[in-house]
Amino acid sequence: MRYIxxxxxxxxxxxxxxxxxxxVSGDQLIFTCPDKSRLRPERVKVWEEKGVTIKEANYDNKDxxxxxxxxxxxxxxxxGVIIGPERVQQHKNVIDAAxxxxxxxxxxxxxxxxxxxxxxxxxxxxxxxxEEYLTNSGVDYNIMRNxxxxxxxxxxxxxxxxxxxxxxxxxxxxxxxxxxxxDDSGRVATALLLGKGEKNTGYDVTGQLISEHEICNMINxxxxxxxxxxxxxxxxxYDYLDSxxxxxxxxxxxxxxxxxxxxxxxxxxxxxxxDGLMAIETDTVFKLTGKEPxxxxxxxxxxxxxxxxxxxxxxDLGKVQ
Numbered sequence: 001m002r003y004i005x006x007x008x009x010x011x012x013x014x015x016x017x018x019x020x021x022x023x024v025s026g027d028q029l030i031f032t033c034p035d036k037s038r039l040r041p042e043r044v045k046v047w048e049e050k051g052v053t054i055k056e057a058n059y060d061n062k063d064x065x066x067x068x069x070x071x072x073x074x075x076x077x078x079x080g081v082i083i084g085p086e087r088v089q090q091h092k093n094v095i096d097a098a099x100x101x102x103x104x105x106x107x108x109x110x111x112x113x114x115x116x117x118x119x120x121x122x123x124x125x126x127x128x129x130x131e132e133y134l135t136n137s138g139v140d141y142n143i144m145r146n147x148x149x150x151x152x153x154x155x156x157x158x159x160x161x162x163x164x165x166x167x168x169x170x171x172x173x174x175x176x177x178x179x180x181x182x183d184d185s186g187r188v189a190t191a192l193l194l195g196k197g198e199k200n201t202g203y204d205v206t207g208q209l210i211s212e213h214e215i216c217n218m219i220n221x222x223x224x225x226x227x228x229x230x231x232x233x234x235x236x237x238y239d240y241l242d243s244x245x246x247x248x249x250x251x252x253x254x255x256x257x258x259x260x261x262x263x264x265x266x267x268x269x270x271x272x273x274x275d276g277l278m279a280i281e282t283d284t285v286f287k288l289t290g291k292e293p294x295x296x297x298x299x300x301x302x303x304x305x306x307x308x309x310x311x312x313x314x315x316d317l318g319k320v321q
Contacts, residue, residue: 079111
């Protein structure tokens with residue numbers, strides 16, 4: 001059995017890649033990324049020493065992906081970055097290439113609510129369309145619908161507050177969500193890639209129930225920052241994000257943006273927390289990994305450098321880490 005992990009250079013795909021190396025021998029693994037030249041040399045060295053096959057696989061290049069995926073039996077693929085029709089086409093390219101290459105099972109990283117018509121977040125149409133295409137493709141599959149990532153609220157919310165005199169601004173109010181830690185998501189993805197899920201099944205991937213306000217208060221408890229939690233309505237929040245140069249869409253100008261996400265994404269996600277849409281609890285993490293989801297409090301110290309170093313933009317993270 002050979003396993004393919006796409007986006008192995010990314011935060012989520014990288015976690016899956018590292019997990020897989022603990023589960024199977026390197027010669028059973030194919031790791032792909034859009035541009036091999038951007039891989040850290042030390043990471044390439046470790047992978048090659050373990051016998052991993054490293055390939056380029058750009059989601060816009062179906063022929064390249066067919067060659068990269070040949071010899072693989074099961075694939076995990078993380079969703080693309082650009083929101084809109086381009087991403088849907090990219091995902092179709094991955095599915096088509098995997099099937100053409102002879103891959104027998106696909107695990108896809110979707111988003112919480114993609115199978116629920118009452119959910120209206122900006123990113124959902126891409127995932128809903130991809131899920132439909134995958135389920136109708138004839139190949140065996142698993143779909144993991146990740147809730148909002150916990151790290152975004154320990155990193156990016158804090159960075160934005162640092163940028164604005166410690167004002168933590170959102171539309172979430174006191175709504176709660178089962179935010180998922182990326183380590184938990186990576187472990188679920190690993191389990192599905194290894195075949196531990198039920199065939200042709202989708203899983204909602206959720207963590208512990210907590211509010212964004214509670215996260216802010218927890219950080220205040222262990223720091224001297226005294227972040228002020230401020231809730232706005234949608235129109236006010238759009239104006240606020242405009243004022244700090246966050247573009248409305250993923251096609252916008254990010255040259256001055258403190259984060260790599262667009263306002264439409266942020267506003268609709270935060271409002272979904274307020275409205276209780278992201279508060280559904282599941283046992284997916286425990287069922288597939290045998291471990292309970294990460295306690296948000298246990299991650300506070302790991303990401304404390306954000307307030308200790310008073311980091312203000314996503315782009316500064318690399319300078320500190």
